[in-house]
Amino acid sequence: MITSDTPAQPVPPSRRSLLRAMAALPATALVLGGLPGTLGTAAAAAPARGYATRYTIVPFLNSNDGTVNVYESDDATDFRLLKASAYTPPSNRIRDASVFRHTDGYYYVTYTTHTWQDTSTTIGFARSSDRLNWTFLYDYPVPVANLSRAWAPEWFVDSDGSVNVIVSCSVTSNEWNFTPYLLRATNSALTSWSSPVALAGIGANHIDTFVVKLGSTYHAFTKNETTKYIEYATASSLTGTYTIRRTGDWAGWGGTREGAALVQLDNGGWRIFFDGYGDGSYYFSDSYDTFATWSAPKKLPVVSGTARHFTVLRETVAGGVTLPTAVSRSLRSGNYTTRYWQEQSALLNLPVVTGSSTTAEKQAATFTIVAGLADANGYSFRDAAGNYLRHWDFRARFDANDGTSTFAGDATFIARTGASTGSVRLESYNYPGHYLRHYNYQLRVDLTAGTDLFRQDSSFVSAAAWA
Known part of the structure; x- marks a missing residue:
């Protein structure tokens, strides 16, 4: 077996603490799958002969929140730059981009539209036919009363095919205290959305909530901004009520981690990615027992230190390399x-x-x-x-x-x-x-x-x- 040890990292202040402190300062392949959230059971398999796995991320940059790069990987580890500055919105910023492939064949991103200093009451949408060339669609005003900030929208496609966005929102009376809300698309063009519904049981002061569904259970990973740890919750309904089952440093990832995103690997295991924003690095960790235990976190090669907050799109595509057998x-x-x-x-x-x-x-x-x-x-x-x-x-x-x-x-x-x-x-x-x-x-x-x-x-x- 391969084993490794990860040295302890210094613990920087949380994002919320930094924000509060700074606020006081002057101002064309055949795709066979890939919808996030509907990944089924843990029984996955490597791609069949003649096919390959492809993982795509669309992160904004540590040095620039006005544009995103596109990277792809065949192993969810070695991400290679596909296109730099692939999408720059016509105005505002692009942060925390989440990507999925819709049933219409297009790739869609949704994202935070403003930098942390500014009031940010909209989330942005863009689409692409090839992951390389993107077209701005619109900025959507999230209809939460007295909204101050709508951050980190995450796609979630449920097992009934419904397309959802989970977005972290705060109100003007407490602009750094976020609650996860669910928006459900009410048309296939993704231009109309249901009224926001708070995810019951997760509660306020949680940010960057990411959900996957296994069987009939919804599994949520969300950062507690009081303790600075990524927590784990489950529910029998997408909107809850969720029961928070793991708190503190339950997975061994340490504190000051955020932006959790999960994807299933070819061998059936699950990989979580998260932004170690305090030390400028990006990490991954794997689980093979339905999220009970996790491997020691490792820095993600290539993009660590460059990329910020992303989700991962997994697809099975035509191609791949084969070897003769027998x-x-x-x-x-x-x-x-x-x-x-x-x-x-x-x-x-x-x-x-x-x-x-x-x-x-x-x-x-x-x-x-x-x-x-x-x-x-x-x-x-x-x-x-x-x-x-x-x-x-x-x-x-x-x-x-x-x-x-x-x-x-x-x-x-x-x-x-x-x-x-x-x-x-x-x-x-x-x-x-x-x-x-x-x-x-x-x-x-x-x-x-x-x-x-x-x-x-x-x-x-x-x-x-x-x-």
């Missing part, structure tokens, strides 16, 4: 073209293999690719003795299959597009975002660094078998 192949390094996978004393290394190598060396560099032990849409690799490639304490090695689900997860890899034409990257099934890569000519499983060098070191080419 055949013997050799795996060549994508950036060291004379080096191949080779089993040496049960460990997987990357030595030079040529036509003049011994028969034993060629046999040790030949493997059978089979359907993944944990997910048939993934891949597992078997040596001549019938042992399987798996990760153990970061290292890639071959062991006999003990029949456990842990072994199956350790021995299953999801094919992702490689750094060069014809190459493939192999993501760990049970540690998403971790890839087989060579380091000092040894094969190990490491969390992506989001760099070109890491992508090259983790890219391999399926070649004709040496033996």
